[in-house]
Amino acid sequence: GDSVTQMEGPVTLSEEAFLTINCTYTATGYPSLFWYVQYPGEGLQLLLKATKADDKGSNKGFEATYRKETTSFHLEKGSVQVSDSAVYFCALGYTNAGKSTFGDGTTLTVKP
Amino acid sequence: GAGVSQTPSNKVTEKGKYVELRCDPISGHTALYWYRQSLGQGPEFLIYFQGTGAADDSGLPNDRFFAVRPEGSVSTLKIQRTERGDSAVYLCASSSGLAGGKQYFGPGTRLTVT
Numbered sequence: 001g002d003s004v005t006q007m008e009g010p011v012t013l014s015e016e017a018f019l020t021i022n023c024t025y026t027a028t029g030y031p032s033l034f035w036y037v038q039y040p041g042e043g044l045q046l047l048l049k050a051t052k053a054d055d056k057g058s059n060k061g062f063e064a065t066y067r068k069e070t071t072s073f074h075l076e077k078g079s080v081q082v083s084d085s086a087v088y089f090c091a092l093g094y095t096n097a098g099k100s101t102f103g104d105g106t107t108l109t110v111k112p
Numbered sequence: 113g114a115g116v117s118q119t120p121s122n123k124v125t126e127k128g129k130y131v132e133l134r135c136d137p138i139s140g141h142t143a144l145y146w147y148r149q150s151l152g153q154g155p156e157f158l159i160y161f162q163g164t165g166a167a168d169d170s171g172l173p174n175d176r177f178f179a180v181r182p183e184g185s186v187s188t189l190k191i192q193r194t195e196r197g198d199s200a201v202y203l204c205a206s207s208s209g210l211a212g213g214k215q216y217f218g219p220g221t222r223l224t225v226t
Contacts, residue, residue: 043116099170101157102156
């Protein structure tokens with residue numbers, strides 16, 4: 001079956017540091033890949049997505065590239081802010097099916 | 113506009129009791145999903161509705177869990193004979209059009225079984 005593995009957290013960075021959160025997946029088909037973010041006290045929200053190999057998703061300064069050869073979808077940001085402190089979830093899903101498979105989340109704390 | 117809402121926000125029940133959790137999706141969204149999130153883990157898929165019908169219920173853990181969406185809008189997740197292991201945050205999400213599109217999540221219902 002499908003699975004998503006994220007780097008274990010928590011991750012603590014200083015403001016303006018470079019962020020990478022690793023995500024690898026195992027899939028039986030050709031999924032779309034997603035990063036969701038959950039800010040403190042809020043619900044999950046979609047951060048970015050990529051629907052096919054070599055696509056790059058981007059939003060709010062975050063980027064992730066769909067790498068089929070390495071089955072990865074690593075999240076990056078060049079300069080993090082305190083407001084980026086949240087839990088980040090990598091996930092995969094299929095266009096014609098409802099089920100999405102999530103990783104266990106990575107908690108990011110950014111200190112001023 | 114209004115997002116996905118879930119009620120109650122918290123539910124404490126005794127082992128063996130029956131509970132119902134409600135989800136109000138975004139108006140006009142035809143797809144609705146239920147997930148369960150245990151502490152320190154990601155959301156785990158339970159069931160997906162397209163309109164009134166359950167298109168995929170492969171994530172329901174056993175026959176104590178059941179969900180309905182009779183009019184293609186509000187959905188209710190029903191858990192019979194609750195067990196302590198059912199304690200988790202139950203998340204609902206909705207999306208427009210085909211599955212696999214952007215899902216909008218509700219705030220969740222935290223269920224505690226004592």
